[in-house]
Amino acid sequence: xxxxxxxxxxxxxxxxxxxxxxxLPGEIQLPGGAIHSIGSGQPSYRIVFRSKKALQTPxxxxxxxxxxxxxxxxxxxxxxxxxxxxxRIQDKMPLRQKIQxxxxxxxTATKMNAxxxxxxxxxxxxxxxxxxxxxxxxxxHGLFQKPDESIEEASEHKLExxxxxxxxxxxxxxxxxxGGWGGVTQYCGARGVHVTTLTIAKxxxxxISRLIEEQNLPGEVFLEDFLNHNPAEPYDHAVIYxxxxxxxxxxxxxxxxxxxxxxGGRLYLDGSAAVEKFAVSSFxxxxxxxxxxxxxxxxxxxxxxLYHGFEIVDVARETRDYELTMLEWAKRLEAAKEYxxxxxxxxxxxxxxxxxxxxxxxxKTNSLQAYHFIAERTSSLGPRPSIARRITRFIxxxx
Numbered sequence: 001x002x003x004x005x006x007x008x009x010x011x012x013x014x015x016x017x018x019x020x021x022x023x024l025p026g027e028i029q030l031p032g033g034a035i036h037s038i039g040s041g042q043p044s045y046r047i048v049f050r051s052k053k054a055l056q057t058p059x060x061x062x063x064x065x066x067x068x069x070x071x072x073x074x075x076x077x078x079x080x081x082x083x084x085x086x087x088r089i090q091d092k093m094p095l096r097q098k099i100q101x102x103x104x105x106x107x108t109a110t111k112m113n114a115x116x117x118x119x120x121x122x123x124x125x126x127x128x129x130x131x132x133x134x135x136x137x138x139x140x141h142g143l144f145q146k147p148d149e150s151i152e153e154a155s156e157h158k159l160e161x162x163x164x165x166x167x168x169x170x171x172x173x174x175x176x177x178x179g180g181w182g183g184v185t186q187y188c189g190a191r192g193v194h195v196t197t198l199t200i201a202k203x204x205x206x207x208i209s210r211l212i213e214e215q216n217l218p219g220e221v222f223l224e225d226f227l228n229h230n231p232a233e234p235y236d237h238a239v240i241y242x243x244x245x246x247x248x249x250x251x252x253x254x255x256x257x258x259x260x261x262x263x264g265g266r267l268y269l270d271g272s273a274a275v276e277k278f279a280v281s282s283f284x285x286x287x288x289x290x291x292x293x294x295x296x297x298x299x300x301x302x303x304x305x306l307y308h309g310f311e312i313v314d315v316a317r318e319t320r321d322y323e324l325t326m327l328e329w330a331k332r333l334e335a336a337k338e339y340x341x342x343x344x345x346x347x348x349x350x351x352x353x354x355x356x357x358x359x360x361x362x363x364k365t366n367s368l369q370a371y372h373f374i375a376e377r378t379s380s381l382g383p384r385p386s387i388a389r390r391i392t393r394f395i396x397x398x399x
Contacts, residue, residue: 015064019082027047044081060282065283079357130336138242139180151329154325162184163188174188177239178198180241195218198224227252230259235260237261238265239269240271272295298369301373305375319366320363
């Protein structure tokens with residue numbers, strides 16, 4: 001037996017025996033220091049239980065995540081492989097979360113958007129820029145033409161796809177909904193496209209304003225929620241990257257897009273998606289995205305766009321692209337561990353370590369998906385058909 005290893009029995013219940021039952025080669029370190037080798041093959045991780053209380057952590061995703069964030073449980077090495085145990089762990093949203101979500105959903109959408117986004121981005125630009133791409137600074141997935149491309153290259157492909165899909169040309173006016181750190185302004189502005197950016201994050205507004213001034217780009221940025229935007233004249237086209245997750249009222253969203261575009265104007269939208277609406281993990285709701293954040297349900301968004309006078313020009317599945325993006329974010333976060341802990345504390349590092357590796361696993365296993373679609377505004381805004389209107393029209397057609 002190797003030095004430091006012990007034959008001390010593992011507890012009969014809890015996370016330790018669950019991990020021991022899986023074929024995930026690694027090590028478990030108990031509070032007294034005894035180390036158990038589990039699985040077959042070269043260990044790629046070590047889970048450290050720092051107290052007897054940690055060994056008794058309830059077998060729910062939220063409880064385990066909370067223990068990790070507190071430091072009661074630690075993971076050395078490859079944390080990503082441990083998400084193979086996720087399907088064996090219960091993730092039931094606590095009643096308090098359900099009540100809070102319903103309360104937030106019933107309140108003014110724009111107010112809740114600003115609150116949730118403000119909380120998430122309160123760490124400042126420097127934190128996110130430690131792990132997202134350095135070229136266009138996207139906090140959403142890139143498009144990989146090859147798996148070994150950098151996320152900088154993938155972000156440029158994302159912009160190329162949008163630019164071509166919208167048919168953008170010099171002199172056109174583009175609306176960027178949720179501008180992040182100005183990637184759209186930088187790319188399209190350099191090609192003579194006038195970009196109007198809407199953001200509800202003050203740091204984002206400051207960053208993009210500075211970018212426009214320093215690079216002498218055509219455009220402007222407003223601290224304004226898209227759902228409240230009333231332009232003096234409609235735009236040629238619009239883009240929304242990774243923001244639909246904050247706008248769960250798809251009917252209101254579709255009406256707003258119709259209002260801001262010219263006839264023939266196109267919308268390019270991408271985002272993370274789930275089959276079931278409001279299906280967000282309990283950990284994410286408590287630690288990452290509060291408010292009404294929810295993954296896009298593609299079928300519902302497309303239905304509302306079609307009901308509101310749009311034609312769907314293109315739909316593309318990009319799940320693998322999001323997996324590769326979050327994988328690289330997770331690796332970069334870990335590489336910057338000491339810097340992040342020094343600047344933002346160990347809890348923030350632990351939260352985002354779970355968030356990014358968990359997201360990577362979700363896209364890898366198709367628990368989450370990602371898509372982009374392009375919708376074109378027609379000249380006729382047919383009223384969204386209610387059941388009563390459909391029945392009336394059906395009866396009328398029988399005559």
